[in-house]
Amino acid sequence: ELKVEQNPLFLSMQEGKNYTIYCNYSTTSDRLYWYRQDPGKSLESLFVLLSNGAVKQEGRLMASLDTKARLSTLHITAAVHDLSATYFCAVDMSRNSGGYQKVTFGIGTKLQVIP
Amino acid sequence: EAQVTQNPRYLITVTGKKLTVTCSQNMNHEYMSWYRQDPGLGLRQIYYSMNVEVTDKGDVPEGYKVSRKEKRNFPLILESPSPNQTSLYFCASSRQAGAAPNEQYFGPGTRLTVT
Numbered sequence: 047e048l049k050v051e052q053n054p055l056f057l058s059m060q061e062g063k064n065y066t067i068y069c070n071y072s073t074t075s076d077r078l079y080w081y082r083q084d085p086g087k088s089l090e091s092l093f094v095l096l097s098n099g100a101v102k103q104e105g106r107l108m109a110s111l112d113t114k115a116r117l118s119t120l121h122i123t124a125a126v127h128d129l130s131a132t133y134f135c136a137v138d139m140s141r142n143s144g145g146y147q148k149v150t151f152g153i154g155t156k157l158q159v160i161p
Numbered sequence: 162e163a164q165v166t167q168n169p170r171y172l173i174t175v176t177g178k179k180l181t182v183t184c185s186q187n188m189n190h191e192y193m194s195w196y197r198q199d200p201g202l203g204l205r206q207i208y209y210s211m212n213v214e215v216t217d218k219g220d221v222p223e224g225y226k227v228s229r230k231e232k233r234n235f236p237l238i239l240e241s242p243s244p245n246q247t248s249l250y251f252c253a254s255s256r257q258a259g260a261a262p263n264e265q266y267f268g269p270g271t272r273l274t275v276t
Contacts, residue, residue, distance in 0.1 A: 079264055079265075081264075088251065088267040088268060088270055089265075089267040094263065134203065134204065148206060148209070148217075148219055148220070149194065149209070149219075150220070151203045151206075152203055
C-alpha cells in the first residue's frame with residue numbers, strides 16, 4: 047500500500063521568510079503532484095512532476111522531485127500572506143500503460159503566513 | 162468555461178435513504194475520480210474511471226457505487242448512506258495523454274451530512 051507523508055502538517059511563518067514542505071512516499075513512483083486548497087474551497091493544481099530531478103517554479107513556489115529518495119519538496123521563497131493555504135502532495139500508482147490509476151494524497155500541510 | 166460541476170453542493174440526509182451526487186465535466190477528459198476529504202485524513206480516493214464503462218476501486222470504496230455511461234458524467238451513488246459517510250466529497254477529472262498523467266481538475270465539492 048502506498049503511503050504519502052507530508053511534514054510539517056502545520057506551518058506558521060512570517061512574511062519574507064523561506065521554508066520547505068517535504069513529501070515522502072513509500073513505493074516507487076515517478077509521478078507526483080502538488081495542489082493548493084484555500085479554506086472552504088476546492089483544490090487547485092500547482093505542479094506536476096513527472097521524472098527524477100524534475101524542478102518546477104511558479105512565482106514564490108518551487109517544487110522538486112527525487113524519485114530515488116522518494117521525496118518531493120515544495121520550497122517557499124519570501125513568503126507572502128496570499129500563500130496561506132493547505133498544500134497537498136499526491137502520488138499515483140500507475141503500473142500499466144495508458145495512464146495513471148490510483149492516486150494517494152498526503153494529509154496536507156496547513157501554511158499560515160503572518161504579516 | 163472549462164469546469165467540473167457537482168450537484169448538490171450541500172446535502173443533509175438520513176441513514177439509509179439512497180442518494181446520488183452528480184459530477185460533470187466539459188473538458189472531454191478521459192479520467193474521472195471521486196474523493197472524500199475528512200479532517201486529519203486528507204483526501205482519499207473512492208473510485209476512479211479511466212474511460213467510459215471502465216471504473217475501479219480506490220482506497221475507500223465501501224458503501225459507494227459509481228457508473229460511467231457517458232464520458233462527461235461520473236455520478237457517485239450511496240445506496241444506503243450511514244453517518245460515517247458524512248464528509249466533503251470532490252469529483253475530479255483529467256485528460257490522459259498516453260502514459261503521461263496530468264493534473265486533476267477538481268469540482269467545488271459536495272458537503273454531505275448523514276444523520
